[in-house]
Amino acid sequence: MRKTSGALAAFLALAAVVMYLTTTPAGAAAIRIMPLGDSITGSPGCWRALLWNKLQSTGYTDIDFVGTLPPQGCGVAHDGDNEGHGGYLATNVANQNLLPGWLSATRPDVVMMHFGTNDVWSNIPPATILGAFTTLVNQMRASNPAMKILVAKIIPMNPSSCADCGQRAVTFNNAIPAWAASTSTAQSPVTVVDQWTGFSTATDTYDGVHPNAAGDQKMSDKWYPALVNALSGVTPTPTVTPTVTPTVTPTTGAGCTATYRNAGQWQGGFQGEVTVKNTGTTPISAWTVRWTFANGQQVTQIWGGTLSASGANVTVRNESWNGSLAPGASTTFGFLGSYSGTNTAPSPTCS
Template sequence: MDRKNKFKIRFAAKISGLILLMVILIQSTIPMLPVNPVYAASTTKIMPLGDSITDWDTWRTLLLNKLTTNGYDVEFVGSKGTHEGHWGMLVTDLAASNQLPAWLSSTNPDMVIMHFGTNDCWQDRSTADVIQAYTILIGQMRENNPNMKIVVAQIIPMQPDNNADYNSRVTALNTAMVSWAESLSTSESPIILCDQYTGFDTVADTYDGVHPNGIGGQKICDNWYDTISPILSGEPVTTPTPVVTPTPVVTPTPVVTPTPVVTPTPVVTPTPVVTPTQVVTPTQVVTPTPVVTPTPVVTPTPTSDSDDALQLKVETNSWSNGYTMNMYIKNNSNLPVNNWKMIISKSDVTISNIWCAQLTETDDTYIITPMTWNQTIGAGGSINFGFQGTGTVVSDFSYSIEF
């Protein structure tokens, strides 16, 4: 090989090395892009299951909006439209009545989120009976869908009438859930606990010691979201760790030097002194206030032509000194309705607390306006809010809805 060809080869090698070095330097300066979470290819159907705490829409709409806003493709299902919250129901009664299989087969959910047992604690059903009812419901869920994801809430505290005994029943149930969930959870159908108890205040977060107000509803929403969003994102599910009682440390028995044998003096057995048995006055059993199943209220009388597009449905629950009203407004038109406003005369109702809406007053009327997240009612859609009233519930009242 002549000198000229050797020079060409050395020059080509240097050029190749320089190009390789430039490629490495360019690649090292390209930033790594964040990886978006992968969600399910199809809509995940979630069934909220429980009693009045689930029936009242203090947290369900908040949770659905939070999930969809963050990119999760979900819908809430149930025989009541978007849920299976049943006023006054005990989980032990549901297990005995065998109603759940029909509810499941009508919607076939992929996930159940269950807050159930408050009324059982109120009616002093035993923890063992409630856990057995849970077990029956889990079996029915898996019979409907062997891959059912089941999220069970450790229920919120309750203290109606400032009676702490109710809350002791709640803590007993929540504690028992840990080992129960661990024993029944499987990789195909995991049982995940959601701690709704910790940080929930019966004074600040409820309006009656039991049912959540707006602040409590937001707390329940956030706890559900933190628990179920990792499941929807496909992250590994961790089954709850059972509480293990530590094995006591046994102190070895010391070796005793034997005492020389002495002829024992006869022992005289003294006449035993009998302590009279103390008479215990039995604790008075307080019969809890029965939970009343709500009776639908007669459709109120509209007083404005604008109500033709919006249909109002009302459900009420009353007790000795007050009542609650759940209000459902449906948009029957083919156009969305924005910034609705409802006006009710003070001569018909007396409102002491409201949730999922805002309340202002004039001398003779209540003016109810939406929150930011429910100010638009889509064509054919509906929204829900409610309030607590004092006095006697009315069977009919006049109202107007403006938009």
């Protein structure tokens, strides 16, 4: 806002107070919003682009969509940072303790979570999925005690390879409201956003699971009022300027290992995870993992690392936020891959 004087300054100050519920005062920290989920959120999750632009056009300009994953297309200008990990199960994210690292890297004030589709597809009981949700909520509150949490009833499912998924989704969705009511607190409310009602797998998806353009619009329209309501009660977390730490170049006692795990496999595709651990006695400031696929596999999506590949040879380097590891510390990156026929596990090395 430009500096003014006298009556004009007083008028503008009054106007800023009146507009507070729809815009954050200039100079305040932006409210950070994490879209969290699986491929419906992140691959490419074009409902996020629609929602971002609707927020901008209605005066909610001091917001920041956050996540460790970058934009994934859509052809629409928007803030595309997100935490929508294709192929992920909410139960795996909870069991493998993945969320705390994402939270510490992005420090959200609000989380929008559409999660559980892959768990339902895997026939995991609703109580188990909601137990994982509770773990995730507790981790969110450990990151920010005043976290505002929006949890979706997932959109309907009718994949050709899972005849029972439609009813499983209904059963899971029906269990969410009671769980949310028991988990919500005054300081950190859990709000249920009904993405299921009014959504048709026949007209709003392209494969019975993932939204098409019509489905993206419906999802954006459902998120918008709930998110606006959450924004009105959020005090942004102050932006902290990170301390500049000199690059550490170990000369002795340095070392790291990379351990591969197949986290899931289906016809023609699989999900891999690699844990990088500092096995030395001095800190490391960066790491590089390499392996060679034996059967022509290809990485199609990666998170938690920067990929370069040449034929069967794969190289993954750390992101800016997970390169520094103290002795004994570890970090994990994951990827989705494709294969044909045989899927021999790679043997990664770390340097």
